[in-house]
Amino acid sequence: MCGIVGYIGMQPAVPVLMAGLKSLEYRGYDSAGVSVCVSDEIYTVKAKGDLSHLEAKLKETALPEATLGIGHTRWATHGAPSDVNSHPHMGRKGIVALVHNGIIENYLELKAELMEKGCTFQSETDTEIVAQLFEYLYDGDMVGTLRKVLQRVHGAYALGIICKDHPDQLLAVRKDSPLLVGLGKEENFIASDIPALLSYTRDYYLLNDNEIVLLKRDGVSIFDLDGNPIEKEVFHVSWDASVAEKEGYDYFMMKEIMEQPRALQKTISPRILEGNINFEGIGLTEEMIASLRRIHIVACGSAWHAGIVGRYVLEKLTRIPVEVDIASEFRYRDPIFGENELCIVISQSGETADTLAALRLAKQAGVRILSIVNVVGSSIARESDDVIYTWAGPEIAVATTKGYTTQLSVLYMIALYFAKAKGLLRQEEEKMYLEELKLLPEKTSQVLHACNSGSIEALAKQLCKREDFFIIGRGIDYAAAMESSLKLKEISYIHSEAYAAGELKHGTISLIEEGTPVIAIATQSTLLEKLVSNIKEVKARGAYVIAITEEGNSFVADVADEVIYIPKATDLFTASYNVLPMQIFAYHVAVARGCNVDKPRNLAKSVTVE
Ligand code: F6R
Numbered sequence: 001m002c003g004i005v006g007y008i009g010m011q012p013a014v015p016v017l018m019a020g021l022k023s024l025e026y027r028g029y030d031s032a033g034v035s036v037c038v039s040d041e042i043y044t045v046k047a048k049g050d051l052s053h054l055e056a057k058l059k060e061t062a063l064p065e066a067t068l069g070i071g072h073t074r075w076a077t078h079g080a081p082s083d084v085n086s087h088p089h090m091g092r093k094g095i096v097a098l099v100h101n102g103i104i105e106n107y108l109e110l111k112a113e114l115m116e117k118g119c120t121f122q123s124e125t126d127t128e129i130v131a132q133l134f135e136y137l138y139d140g141d142m143v144g145t146l147r148k149v150l151q152r153v154h155g156a157y158a159l160g161i162i163c164k165d166h167p168d169q170l171l172a173v174r175k176d177s178p179l180l181v182g183l184g185k186e187e188n189f190i191a192s193d194i195p196a197l198l199s200y201t202r203d204y205y206l207l208n209d210n211e212i213v214l215l216k217r218d219g220v221s222i223f224d225l226d227g228n229p230i231e232k233e234v235f236h237v238s239w240d241a242s243v244a245e246k247e248g249y250d251y252f253m254m255k256e257i258m259e260q261p262r263a264l265q266k267t268i269s270p271r272i273l274e275g276n277i278n279f280e281g282i283g284l285t286e287e288m289i290a291s292l293r294r295i296h297i298v299a300c301g302s303a304w305h306a307g308i309v310g311r312y313v314l315e316k317l318t319r320i321p322v323e324v325d326i327a328s329e330f331r332y333r334d335p336i337f338g339e340n341e342l343c344i345v346i347s348q349s350g351e352t353a354d355t356l357a358a359l360r361l362a363k364q365a366g367v368r369i370l371s372i373v374n375v376v377g378s379s380i381a382r383e384s385d386d387v388i389y390t391w392a393g394p395e396i397a398v399a400t401t402k403g404y405t406t407q408l409s410v411l412y413m414i415a416l417y418f419a420k421a422k423g424l425l426r427q428e429e430e431k432m433y434l435e436e437l438k439l440l441p442e443k444t445s446q447v448l449h450a451c452n453s454g455s456i457e458a459l460a461k462q463l464c465k466r467e468d469f470f471i472i473g474r475g476i477d478y479a480a481a482m483e484s485s486l487k488l489k490e491i492s493y494i495h496s497e498a499y500a501a502g503e504l505k506h507g508t509i510s511l512i513e514e515g516t517p518v519i520a521i522a523t524q525s526t527l528l529e530k531l532v533s534n535i536k537e538v539k540a541r542g543a544y545v546i547a548i549t550e551e552g553n554s555f556v557a558d559v560a561d562e563v564i565y566i567p568k569a570t571d572l573f574t575a576s577y578n579v580l581p582m583q584i585f586a587y588h589v590a591v592a593r594g595c596n597v598d599k600p601r602n603l604a605k606s607v608t609v610e
Contacts, residue, residue: 002100002608003020003021003025003027004071004160006070006160007070007189008067008215009067009186009217012065013068017034017070018051020189021051023193024073026396027075028073028074028075028604029051029074030050031073031086032054032074032086033047033071033072034070035069035071035097035162036064036068036069037066037068039064043063045058045063068162070162071099072087072099075604089130091136092120095164096164098159098160098162101158101179101192103610104130105154106152106155111129133153134146143171143214146171157177158175160172160179169216170190171214171215176608179191180207181220183234189201194237198237198244206232207222211224239394243394252598256397256402259402261445263392266392267389267390267392267406277413279386284370284386288368292318292340293340294320294338295341295343298345300326300327300354302403302404306407306408309411309480309575310344311324312476313412317419320418331361342367343359345362345373347372347373347374348390348395350371350373351608355380356380356383357610359371369386370385371384371387372407373389374395388413390410391406398491398599398605401487405580409440412573436573443569443577447567451580455564456581460585460587466516467494468495469494469518470517470538470543471498471582472519474501474527474534476571476572477521477522477527477578481519482498484578484579487582491589492595493593501531513542518545519546520534520535521549522535522556523549547559548578548582549564550568551565
């Protein structure tokens, strides 16, 4: 949510900033801007719209060649997308320019105070208050001034700051919003995420909250809020720059859908060793697991949907009661914690603000935290007692695909691991589940190839003008319906509702009329007959039914208009397969409707604000 870059070195800054912003555009794309500092002056260009608008404006208004600059791509929170609300923001005397990711919570109070002192404001943003405050408190020393500023601002922030008096310095700080420091040769960088650094360096520092960084061309110094120097460990990016490229696909989303078999392989295979699930390095002991009385799962969006599938699987295999909460609700509902409880936190980015806050709440109450995270070293990973990484690689498309399915695979492994620790898994059952897990990547690949053979694309073209869909299922299929519905909504802007199939007749069935598309997910063997009855109920009211079911369930074809088959699997793992045709269906519907698949309107990846 908002992308920040900053550069200080020997190269012309603008191309470096623009390339960095391009790779961070998934974090926000309603406006963008850059500022550079040269000859004791700051020059800024900003434009509403995605980066192409800024590119065009930069062609008209060429900036002087500079080797220091900051850039920003925005997801609006305070103030509509517009040129003036875009970052960087300046102080009134134009001494500093600043980019920000996060929210300054006490900005109204600070604004009133600064207005009393004669400051006037150009924009509606919370960010401009920080720029103005910086200038107001500025005493010639960048780090010292920032320390004073930070005593006054409350909220979440990653800031990049340049000052016309210090053309050899780039200043940054983070609190509750991500920021990395890239370490080059005679050049250094700040960025919200690794892809912005990859063309220049693979070495970086991960910043902790409240760490202030002063970057110069030939060195980086880090301080705490009292100004004491801090030593940091250098991390090294292990993945290749090409993973952040489209590699011939039209959109990252399709590339990432097709990457799922490999992502699952990387997530699962190192963890099945000699017929056992092995979570190397996790501190949860068998005794702790055996004494667990309750598990809380907290997450947002698709990660929350993964958690709902996880509840079915965990409760079935471990008999431990599981509560699944949306993180933004959990954190404000005064949740009840008890002895011997565990909180499983799920997040692809590891930076989602509400999920991080929910984690902190549970941790404060003394609950042990086990997180399932994709981004190594992210805030959620760092603040958890134990982390199990999904090795999905970077996910660039805003709509998650491989992030979600790898989260499911980790939840299955946790359930099996806990069930075994509790002595609840018979040997033959364990063997069967482990075999299924090992087959997950291969079977995922088969489903994806079958789905890409053209029939789903044709179905998408046939139905792309419809404005309402229902997606129904029971049990795990209902959880999968929620994720399927979100995929369709977020990228194609078609309204769709996921419904527990047995619940439709309690009101919502009144919305079904001639031709209403209903996608029925029918893979739970014990619930199949009941689901078939639910299909008949909607068919009787004119619905056009597309069923997703397992091979061999040919009788489903008798009640549905279209059938998509997925391979047979244990009931507990079917969510991993039935979501795949829906990812591909949503993708083709969005393409057919001319939507920007990777960057849907109003959205951004990594939601670092509440
Ligand atoms: C939907 C999607 C979002 C995220 C949610 C949580 O496709 O991507 O719903 O799942 O914003 O994000 P993470 O997993 O990064 O915490």
